[in-house]
Amino acid sequence: MNNNNYESLKQGAVTNWLKEDTSLYLLKKAILKAIKPFTRQQVDFNNELVSKIIEMDRQLVEAKLEFGLRHKLVEDMVVNLAQRIQIPEIEKAVDEKNIDGGAVAALTATNRTAIDIQQPIVNSDKLMGKLNGRHVVFRFVPTMLCNLRCSYCFLCKEEKQDKATMFDHFTADEWIKAMGNYAEYDVDFYMWGGEPFLLEDTRKIVKGFTEYDHVVYGRIDHNMTMVEKIVRDCPSSKVKINASWHTETYNFEQIVEKAMLLKSKNMIGMLNFVASDASMDYLKKHNLDLNWLINFFAERGIFMNVAGDFSKGNDAAYREFITQYTTNKDWDYIHNVYPSKGVACDAGTSFFTVFHDGSIKSCASDEVVGNFFEGTLKREVRTCPHESCLSLVSYCHQLDNEFSPVKHLDDYVLRNTIHRRKTGILRS
Ligand code: SF4
Numbered sequence: 116m117n118n119n120n121y122e123s124l125k126q127g128a129v130t131n132w133l134k135e136d137t138s139l140y141l142l143k144k145a146i147l148k149a150i151k152p153f154t155r156q157q158v159d160f161n162n163e164l165v166s167k168i169i170e171m172d173r174q175l176v177e178a179k180l181e182f183g184l185r186h187k188l189v190e191d192m193v194v195n196l197a198q199r200i201q202i203p204e205i206e207k208a209v210d211e212k213n214i215d216g217g218a219v220a221a222l223t224a225t226n227r228t229a230i231d232i233q234q235p236i237v238n239s240d241k242l243m244g245k246l247n248g249r250h251v252v253f254r255f256v257p258t259m260l261c262n263l264r265c266s267y268c269f270l271c272k273e274e275k276q277d278k279a280t281m282f283d284h285f286t287a288d289e290w291i292k293a294m295g296n297y298a299e300y301d302v303d304f305y306m307w308g309g310e311p312f313l314l315e316d317t318r319k320i321v322k323g324f325t326e327y328d329h330v331v332y333g334r335i336d337h338n339m340t341m342v343e344k345i346v347r348d349c350p351s352s353k354v355k356i357n358a359s360w361h362t363e364t365y366n367f368e369q370i371v372e373k374a375m376l377l378k379s380k381n382m383i384g385m386l387n388f389v390a391s392d393a394s395m396d397y398l399k400k401h402n403l404d405l406n407w408l409i410n411f412f413a414e415r416g417i418f419m420n421v422a423g424d425f426s427k428g429n430d431a432a433y434r435e436f437i438t439q440y441t442t443n444k445d446w447d448y449i450h451n452v453y454p455s456k457g458v459a460c461d462a463g464t465s466f467f468t469v470f471h472d473g474s475i476k477s478c479a480s481d482e483v484v485g486n487f488f489e490g491t492l493k494r495e496v497r498t499c500p501h502e503s504c505l506s507l508v509s510y511c512h513q514l515d516n517e518f519s520p521v522k523h524l525d526d527y528v529l530r531n532t533i534h535r536r537k538t539g540i541l542r543s
């Protein structure tokens with residue numbers, strides 16, 4: 116591929132693909148599939164072209180949100196690529212109707228060029244992984260307290276009685292000001308608990324954080340008890356709420372109303388439904404069919420997740436039931452089918468927990484690697500020291516899968532929407 120082709124790929128392709136309504140998910144998957152052999156060999160792929168491809172990937176996820184999901188074949192993408200950059204292997208594959216082969220040929224060719232170019236995207240740096248150098252995720256735990264008492268709660272009694280909050284040492288204004296220290300990064304923040312919005316100051320910092328240009332995304336786990344206050348006090352389409360439907364607390368009509376309120380501000384990442392015995396009994400009692408519900412919400416632009424109840428473990432029949440709704444691979448990561456110890460992972464370069472005193476650690480080591488209030492952050496590629504990595508915000512950082520750690524919740528929704536089309540759960 117010559118430089119002109121590279122330029123056209125870099126500058127025009129994403130826009131054109133969008134206009135032509137090609138399959139965003141499959142395109143992304145093909146790109147990542149092409150990159151994967153290089154990540155396995157741990158070749159340094161911090162070069163401009165790969166960084167641009169990953170940037171395209173980010174744009175594709177964003178475009179999905181803007182344009183809505185489209186269901187078309189990867190064939191469109193391959194034909195477009197073949198016409199645009201005229202790689203003989205692709206044209207041959209298209210002639211032979213070997214669509215996957217064509218996609219991989221196209222993208223492998225772009226990677227060959229990438230490896231040739233060898234232009235570092237960051238100075239110095241040993242940074243290596245799925246991401247370019249600017250992306251970081253900061254995880255906050257405002258409080259472990261919660262205002263609900265779900266019978267299937269995953270937290271133990273001691274955790275739920277921990278009264279410490281992130282505002283014990285620093286005020287909301289101080290947290291907001293400190294976020295300004297990280298303007299050189301594209302910051303993605305994540306909040307969980309307990310119930311993060313139990314504290315009024317959480318809404319204040321969400322508002323403050325999202326007003327920064329460099330804060331590009333935030334996922335917050337929420338039990339739906341404070342939706343009205345969230346949309347009133349900190350509305351932002353950068354924030355994607357992982358909205359849990361606790362059937363012991365809210366009925367179907369109430370949850371629809373709350374989900375639609377979040378949707379009205381483009382703030383719902385997904386509606387999370389844990390398929391526990393209690394919640395499945397609730398559906399049965401109220402004559403609500405799970406597949407109908409999924410389609411009901413999908414028609415309103417809301418992805419209803421069906422999460423496995425952890426207490427059921429890796430039971431084969433339950434796995435078969437849940438994987439109608441989520442990919443096998445997501446199930447496998449969540450159930451530790453791929454133990455994480457020793458796996459190369461981006462967590463040391465881009466996924467950090469910020470503790471209440473401002474100290475920063477990554478799950479890739481025990482070391483304190485920075486201080487939020489001093490604006491420091493040491494980033495290093497590491498291998499995982501833990502036996503398991505069971506959360507979708509974390510396992511997407513492992514280098515042995517193609518999941519995107521950038522806007523990870525959107526990526527999860529995207530891949531599982533496609534999966535549901537394949538399993539026939541989604542009507543359109
Ligand atoms: S809302 Fe979540 S944290 Fe709170 S009791 Fe229910 S499951 Fe536990």
Ligand code: SF4
Pocket residue numbers: 455458460461462463466478479498499500501503504509510512513
């Ligand atoms: S726990 Fe997960 S995200 Fe953290 S280092 Fe291990 S593999 Fe990476």
